Amino acid sequence: xxxxxxxxxxxxxxxxxxxxxxxxxxxxxxxxGEIHALLGENGAGKSTLMxxxxxxxxxxxxxxxxxxxxxxxxxxxxxxxxxxxxxxxGMVHQEFMLVPGxxxxxxxxxxxxxxxxxxxxxxxxxxLKSLDYENMNKDAxxxxxxxxxxxxxxxxxxxxPVGYMQFVEIARExxxxxxxxxxxxxxxAVLTESEAKTLLSAMKKLADSGIAIIFITxxxxxxxxxxxxxxILRDGEVVATRDKKDTNVMELAELMVGRKIERIAKSDGKxxxxxxxxxxxxxxxxxxPGEEVKGVNLEIKEGEILGIGGLAGQGKIGIANxxxxxxxxxxxxxxxxxxLKLNSxxxxxxxxxxxxxxxxxxxxxxxxxxxxxxxxxxxxxxKKKFIKNYFLFTQLSKSxxxxxxxxxxxxxxxxxxxPQQVTRRLSGGNQQKVCIARALTMEPEILFxxxxxxxxxxxxxxLVLDLLLKLNxxxxxxxxxxxxxxxxxxxxxxxxxxxxxxxxEGILKPEDSDAEFGLMMAGHYSKLRNREGLEDA
Amino acid sequence: xSENTSLNLQRDKGNSLGLGGIVKKILFDNMVxxxxxxxxxxxxxxxxxxxxxxxxxxxxxxxRNAFLVLSLIIPVLAGMGLNFGIVIGAMAGQIxxxxxxxxxxxxxxxxxxxxxxxxxxxxxxxxxxxxLLNKTKGQEMIASMILGFFANGLYQLLxxxxxxxxxxxxNPTLVLSGGIGIKNTIDLSGGIKYAVDGLYRMPLSLALLxxxxxxxxxxxxxxxxxxxxxxxxxxxxxxxxxASILLLILSIALMVxxxxxxxxxxxxxTILVIVAICIFNVFIVKTKLGQxxxxxxxxxxxxxxxxxxxxxxxxxxxxxxxxxxAWGQLIFLQNIGxxxxxxxxxxxxMFAIAALLIGGASVTKATNSQAIIGIILFHTLFIVSxxxxxxLLGSAQIGEYFRVFVAYGVIGVSLGLHAFKQQIEAKNKFKxx
Numbered sequence: 001x002x003x004x005x006x007x008x009x010x011x012x013x014x015x016x017x018x019x020x021x022x023x024x025x026x027x028x029x030x031x032x033g034e035i036h037a038l039l040g041e042n043g044a045g046k047s048t049l050m051x052x053x054x055x056x057x058x059x060x061x062x063x064x065x066x067x068x069x070x071x072x073x074x075x076x077x078x079x080x081x082x083x084x085x086x087x088x089x090g091m092v093h094q095e096f097m098l099v100p101g102x103x104x105x106x107x108x109x110x111x112x113x114x115x116x117x118x119x120x121x122x123x124x125x126x127x128l129k130s131l132d133y134e135n136m137n138k139d140a141x142x143x144x145x146x147x148x149x150x151x152x153x154x155x156x157x158x159x160x161p162v163g164y165m166q167f168v169e170i171a172r173e174x175x176x177x178x179x180x181x182x183x184x185x186x187x188x189a190v191l192t193e194s195e196a197k198t199l200l201s202a203m204k205k206l207a208d209s210g211i212a213i214i215f216i217t218x219x220x221x222x223x224x225x226x227x228x229x230x231x232i233l234r235d236g237e238v239v240a241t242r243d244k245k246d247t248n249v250m251e252l253a254e255l256m257v258g259r260k261i262e263r264i265a266k267s268d269g270k271x272x273x274x275x276x277x278x279x280x281x282x283x284x285x286x287x288x289p290g291e292e293v294k295g296v297n298l299e300i301k302e303g304e305i306l307g308i309g310g311l312a313g314q315g316k317i318g319i320a321n322x323x324x325x326x327x328x329x330x331x332x333x334x335x336x337x338x339x340l341k342l343n344s345x346x347x348x349x350x351x352x353x354x355x356x357x358x359x360x361x362x363x364x365x366x367x368x369x370x371x372x373x374x375x376x377x378x379x380x381x382x383k384k385k386f387i388k389n390y391f392l393f394t395q396l397s398k399s400x401x402x403x404x405x406x407x408x409x410x411x412x413x414x415x416x417x418x419p420q421q422v423t424r425r426l427s428g429g430n431q432q433k434v435c436i437a438r439a440l441t442m443e444p445e446i447l448f449x450x451x452x453x454x455x456x457x458x459x460x461x462x463l464v465l466d467l468l469l470k471l472n473x474x475x476x477x478x479x480x481x482x483x484x485x486x487x488x489x490x491x492x493x494x495x496x497x498x499x500x501x502x503x504x505e506g507i508l509k510p511e512d513s514d515a516e517f518g519l520m521m522a523g524h525y526s527k528l529r530n531r532e533g534l535e536d537a
Numbered sequence: 538x539s540e541n542t543s544l545n546l547q548r549d550k551g552n553s554l555g556l557g558g559i560v561k562k563i564l565f566d567n568m569v570x571x572x573x574x575x576x577x578x579x580x581x582x583x584x585x586x587x588x589x590x591x592x593x594x595x596x597x598x599x600x601r602n603a604f605l606v607l608s609l610i611i612p613v614l615a616g617m618g619l620n621f622g623i624v625i626g627a628m629a630g631q632i633x634x635x636x637x638x639x640x641x642x643x644x645x646x647x648x649x650x651x652x653x654x655x656x657x658x659x660x661x662x663x664x665x666x667x668x669l670l671n672k673t674k675g676q677e678m679i680a681s682m683i684l685g686f687f688a689n690g691l692y693q694l695l696x697x698x699x700x701x702x703x704x705x706x707x708n709p710t711l712v713l714s715g716g717i718g719i720k721n722t723i724d725l726s727g728g729i730k731y732a733v734d735g736l737y738r739m740p741l742s743l744a745l746l747x748x749x750x751x752x753x754x755x756x757x758x759x760x761x762x763x764x765x766x767x768x769x770x771x772x773x774x775x776x777x778x779x780a781s782i783l784l785l786i787l788s789i790a791l792m793v794x795x796x797x798x799x800x801x802x803x804x805x806x807t808i809l810v811i812v813a814i815c816i817f818n819v820f821i822v823k824t825k826l827g828q829x830x831x832x833x834x835x836x837x838x839x840x841x842x843x844x845x846x847x848x849x850x851x852x853x854x855x856x857x858x859x860x861x862x863a864w865g866q867l868i869f870l871q872n873i874g875x876x877x878x879x880x881x882x883x884x885x886x887m888f889a890i891a892a893l894l895i896g897g898a899s900v901t902k903a904t905n906s907q908a909i910i911g912i913i914l915f916h917t918l919f920i921v922s923x924x925x926x927x928x929l930l931g932s933a934q935i936g937e938y939f940r941v942f943v944a945y946g947v948i949g950v951s952l953g954l955h956a957f958k959q960q961i962e963a964k965n966k967f968k969x970x
Contacts, residue, residue, distance in 0.1 A: 082844060097842050099835045110832065111843040115825055126827040 006073065007032050007181050007212040008053075015048055022048050025067070030181065035203060035213045037223040039256055041311065041486075041521075046216055046220055049233075050183055054084045054091060058459075071501050072180070075313065088180035090173035092187055096165050100158040105133070105140040108172045114139070120469070124409035136367045143171040145203040145207075163195030170202065174211075183214045188222060191291035200226050203238040217521045218311055220249045222283040232256055253518025257486060264465055264491045274528065276476050278302040278446055284331035286315070286322030293318040294502030295331070300446070301482060304473050307493030307510075308482040311521055319359055320448040324348050324355045326363070335446075349382045354444035356435045358451035358482070364435045365423045372405035372419040374434050379441040409436040412467060436467065445469070465492050486517055487507025565958070569951045571784055571895040573914045577942075584924035589797040591920055596741070598808040598916040599909075600734065601872040606908045607814050608861030611821065612677075613903040615854035616834030619890045621664045622855065624682035625688045626862025627882035629658040634867065634876055635696070635719060638728050648732035648871060655863040662688075663859030668854030674837070678900070685886060696878060716919045723876040727868075730874040734804035741801040742809070743749065745788035752781035807868060814861065815905045821857075830854055834901075887948070891915060894951040918943055 006126055008030045023045045026332040030036045035468040040046050052065050055078035059065060068075055071087050078084050084091075106113075112137050115121075115129035139426050139530040140153040149167045157165060166187055173182055184203065186264045188196040203226055206211050215227060223230060224244065231241045240255050286293035293315040300306055322329035325345040333340040341347040348355075357363040365374055379385040380396075386404070388397045405419040412433045416426060423434055432452060439447055449468065453461040466512050469492050471477045489496050490510040498505045500523035506518060566570065581591060600826055605623065612620040633655035666684060673680040692916045700706050701717035713720055760774035791798050832840040833850045833864040841847050866885060870876055894909020919940050926936020 076769050081842070097839045097841055099832055101831070110839070111829075111845050113825060113828055118824075120820075121824070128821075128824045130823050130830055131825065501946070 005032055006030070007071065007447040008214075009070040009073075010049075010053075011070070013052060013065060013069070015045075015052065015065040019061055019247060022236050022433060023052075023065070026233070026236075026238055028231055028238070030212045030214060032180070032485045033207050033210050034214050034228045035215055035226050037215045037219075037227035037230045038233065039217070039218065039230060039252060041256060044230070044233040045236040046233055048212075048236075050185065050216070052089070053089060053183070053299075054078070055075070057119070083479050085176065086178075086179040088176075089183070090176060090179045090181070091183045091185065092166070092173055093185060094171045096169055098157050098165055098168060100157060103154050103156050104168050105136050105170075106143075107157055107168050108143060108153075108175050108386065109136045110172065112176070115328075119145040135471065138176055140171065143175040144315045146174055146205075147171060148205060148213065149202070150196070160418055161195070163198070164190060166191060166195070166199060167202070170199075170206075174206065179211060181212045183216070185216045186218065187215075188217060188219060196222065211355055220519070220522045222250050224249060224250065230482045231466035249519070250515045252514075253522065255513040257514045257521070264462075264469060277303040278336060281319075281323070282332040282334070284319065284329060284333065286321055286327050286329040288315075288318040288321055288327040291318040291321075292502050293322055293329070293499075296499070296502070296504055298497060298504055300478060302478055303476050304494045305384050305468070305479045305492055306482060307489035307496035308480065309484070309486055309489050309496055309517075309521070310499035310505070312474070312484060312525075314499050316484075316499040318502075319499070320450050320480065320482055321357075323353065325446065326355075326357075336514055346382065349378065349442065352443070352445040353448070354378075354442045354446070355448045356439050356450065356452065359459055360428070360435060360454070365422040365431060366421055367444045369415070370420045371409070371416055371423055371434055372401050374423050375405050375408055375437045376401045381443065386442075404441065405437075408440070410436055413463070427460070427463060428456040432456060432460075432464055433467070436464075444477065446478045446480070448480045448482070450480065452485065453483070453485065453488055461488070465478040468492060484536050486521075545892045554751055567897055569947070569954055570910065570914070573947070575913055577711035577917045577921070580921035582926045583928050584921040585928055586921065586924060587797065588641040589801065590618045591917065592741070592798065592802045594803060594915055594920045595913065596803055596917070597872070598726055599912055600804045600811070602889070602892065602916065603811045603868050603909065603912055604814060605865035605870045606863050606892050606912055607811070607818060607905065608858050609889060609893050610818050610903050610905065611830065611854050611861075611910065612858045613849050613898065613900065614822070614827070614834050615830040615851055616837065616901070617670060617851060617854060618678040618680075618856050618900040619893065620855065620862075621678060621890065622663075622670075622684055622884040623858060623862035623865075623889060624685035624882055625662045625666060626659050626859035627866035627885045628688060628692050629655045629662055629859070630863040630866035630870070630879070631876060631882055632658060632692075632695075633863070634729065634870060635711065635723065635724070635878070638723060638725065638876075639706065639711055641728075643728050643732075645732050645736065647729045648867065651729065651867050652864060655867065656860055659860040659863035660856055664852060664857060665855035666941060671848045671853060673853055682886070687881065692882075693879060699927070719878050721878055723878060725870065725874050725876055733807050733810070733868060734872055736804075736806040738802040739805040741798055741803055742788050742791035744803040744805065745784060745791065749781045749788060750782035753778055753785070756781065804872075807872075815909075818905055826850075826853065841921060887945070888940060891943075891945075891947045898953045900952070915947075946954065 004533065007027050008028070008224070010026060010028040013023055013026040013028075014021070026045070026049060028036075028038075028049075038046055038049075045381050045527050048059075053069070057080070060079060069078075070076065071168075076083075076087060077335055078087065078089075085397065099110065102110075114132040115126070116127070116132040118130045121127075121129040144151055144153065144167070147163075147167060147170055150169075151160075151164055155169065160168075170182075170187075171181055187199055191199060200222060203213055205227075214353055215223070217223060226245055229241065230247065230252065232239045233253065234256065242251075277299045281298040281300075283297055284293055284296045284298075290313055296319055297317075298319075308316045308319060318327065321327050322342070323333055325343050329342050331342070333342065335353065338351075338352075340351060361367060364371065366377070376386045380387060386397050386401045387393045402419060408414070409416065409419060414426075414433045414437065416430060416432050423431055426434065435447070436452075439449075452464050452468065456464065465488055465520050468479055468481065471480050481489065481493060486496075493510055495507050496510060496517075497507045498517070498520040505520045508520065581588075581656070584591075605627075608623055608626070609620055612618065629650070633651040633653075636654055637651050642650055666681065669684060670677045696719040697716065700719050701712055701715075708714055709721055711723060723930045736907075756777040760771055760778070763771040763774065776967050779787055823830065829840070829845050829850045829854075832845055833841070833847050835849050840850075863887070866882065869885075870881065873881075892911040892915040893908055894911065896907035896909070898907040898911065922940040922943070923933045923936035925932040929937075933954055
């Protein structure tokens with residue numbers, strides 16, 4: 001425990017986005033020389049809180065925030081990232097703010113270059129001053145030495161291992177002379193284990209020099225190894241603040257995930273899932289930006305609802321997109337004993353695989369087109385349904401389309417003014433139903449649904465989940481549901497696969513404990529399980 | 538980020554594949570340039586012309602065009618791609634020339650006055666171009682090209698209809714017989730023709746001697762500089778020193794053996810101006826402004842987050858480019874000697890960009906040496922292709938056709954190759970994971 005003065009105090013911070021409360025009275029205080037870990041699932045409010053701290057434009061363009069915060073006991077009002085910098089707040093970004101073609105020095109001194117006069121600058125002013133590389137290199141060296149990393153300051157960023165880039169980011173922050181508080185936003189997410197270790201020891205070194213650190217992460221063992229105190233957020237509230245010595249990994253995992261779960265699917269005991277595998281995925285890699293899949297092995301049983309969960313950016317979204325051929329992918333997918341040709345949406349659709357995209361308004365719907373056309377278009381393209389053939393040319397069969405859409409609207413209970421209504425005007429829940437209706441029109445054997453309840457109000461969420469359950473139970477359709485909301489996965493799935501760092505971390509039953517889900521999402525399930533026997537004994 | 542890793546990968550490949558890999562990488566990286574070197578060698582061979590003739594022509598064309606091509610570099614540095622908008626700068630230059638010809642100010646005085654008039658015009662035009670390009674981020678090239686066409690409309694309006702109506706002008710040599718509109722061609726001889734070129738013409742051998750000596754000194758200096766801070770990539774400077782010594786020997790040989798080369802003269806002052814602009818391009822990179830250009834060019838988002846005013850920097854880059862293009866057009870026209878009022882500027886952007894691309898530049902990277910190599914190759918092809926066409930196919934028209942075809946073709950091909958290269962790199966990266 002360190003007993004420095006409070007560097008940062010946030011009091012009763014509230015924030016609304018369009019009437020949706022995302023922060024509900026957060027209190028947080030960080031002392032000098034302390035490493036304060038901030039834990040929470042995606043959407044718990046961590047990023048919003050940090051955006052407020054940095055005065056990001058997104059906060060102020062959406063009506064600002066309520067509550068107050070103090071830096072070293074002074075009430076401050078930070079309106080822009082520049083104000084934050086002036087107050088001595090630095091941030092090590094999750095995605096690197098580095099210029100690849102520049103040297104380490106140039107990046108550390110980005111827009112804070114040391115300048116010197118030359119002949120022209122005396123006439124034409126500041127902007128034509130030359131860069132003083134010698135002094136810049138000296139400063140960069142000093143900053144790099146402070147964190148104890150041995151990179152040559154004139155090397156270019158491009159081609160460096162990711163771990164080094166992280167250190168350059170940190171060096172840039174500490175090169176700013178007045179820095180008091182540093183925020184590390186998931187700094188170890190992209191690092192290898194040994195790089196992460198170096199980083200953590202660098203953080204400790206910085207904290208010892210009196211800088212306060214806010215450490216945002218999902219990796220619980222890292223929290224236990226460096227943090228002095230820990231704040232856990234869930235749904236925009238502080239669930240708990242703990243000192244490291246008073247807690248353990250299991251408790252943290254439970255606090256992070258824990259919420260009451262209502263299981264919609266009753267375990268009727270009669271479920272017969274022994275028909276064998278409908279699909280086997282072997283070493284699937286998908287090149288989806290931000291959701292990269294790095295070698296997934298998964299077996300999908302016929303007739304089950306399989307959930308795919310995990311934190312954002314770990315690759316869960318990429319799996320369905322890869323199988324559907326929407327992003328470049330590699331590996332082997334065996335569907336009903338046959339090898340599926342990858343990178344071809346047409347092939348996947350032809351094989352009876354349907355997909356409801358997570359990007360409903362982008363990929364999922366033709367927003368300015370009618371409901372009936374949205375429902376029928378894929379089947380029209382792939383199965384040549386709803387088309388009349390006149391020898392040389394074809395025409396749409398409007399009556400068939402109408403009939404089918406009306407049936408779907410009735411079956412799925414799509415609330416609309418009629419099949420000709422434009423989908424843009426529908427509510428989120430009803431748009432989602434249109435997407436599902438289109439997938440069903442393909443009469444699929446296996447249905448991939450990604451984030452089916454994203455951006456839908458609570459009442460409609462239940463309807464969508466009920467619908468998926470009904471399809472599974474009544475039509476025997478195999479459903480793979482990808483979702484960021486663990487709660488809904490646990491509500492209807494038979495099994496839940498948790499994805500971490502592009503791979504399947506493990507498969508759990510919906511009844512398994514919160515702690516187990518928490519650990520698995522943090523990506524340290526297997527590691528901790530192995531260690532537990534030794535340490536807790 | 539993704540670019541880094543692919544670069545990294547390529548570097549690794551170069552190391553692990555040994556000599557074959559390195560050769561393959563060099564071929565892959567320079568395929569456009571290599572293709573045109575081959576074409577030029579063929580062209581020279583089939584044209585049946587002496588090297589002295591081609592060299593003489595080439596020197597004239599380098600002096601005429603280099604400045605325009607070099608004006609393209611700064612926007613590329615700032616990540617705005619190839620600035621087709623230099624056409625607008627060229628218009629500013631031509632407006633100045635028409636004014637100065639009307640006032641009958643001749644020689645170098647007239648030329649300097651042209652610069653004085655065209656500069657504020659070009660700054661204004663560049664400012665508006667930059668503002669527009671800031672609204673069309675990501676489509677700068679097509680936006681600047683269309684803007685060029687639009688500006689051409691205004692330019693024609695000015696000289697076809699406003700002259701003699703809104704702008705009073707009584708000058709039978711310039712104005713059409715009806716009293717409205719400027720004539721289609723304006724003769725600059727007796728005006729600013731050869732205003733700069735004619736100041737001092739130097740024998741080729743002497744010019745080569747001076748250039749090679751300067752190159753040797755620069756490269757040795759750079760070598761020692763990089764050695765001092767222990768960088769390892771400094772062999773290229775030693776290589777350049779070697780090449781410059783060869784050039785030195787060549788120049789001495791030209792002096793000793795009296796060949797037809799001795800009749801070739803170099804417009805010394807024009808070349809000096811071109812060297813100055815090259816130095817300017819290098820100098821600006823090392824200033825705060827240049828660093829901002831590069832930052833914005835590499836990653837607008839990062840630049841913005843670090844507090845750089847991205848829009849302002851981009852406008853500045855375009856203004857500089859437009860002003861240089863205006864001056865470049867002045868140099869171009871003082872050499873040509875006739876101003877085609879409604880046509881001289883039209884092809885400027887296209888030809889300058891084609892030359893730059895042939896030199897191995899891309900929409901994201903362009904250097905002085907690429908510009909110079911590009912001009913040499915592009916204009917060699919220009920000189921030899923009609924003759925080669927005549928010798929091979931019996932018609933100079935076909936050769937002429939080929940050189941126009943080549944100019945447009947090269948832009949398409951090298952833009953395509955650029956995209957193709959990126960695709961291959963992305964694929965390699967994915968496979969290696």
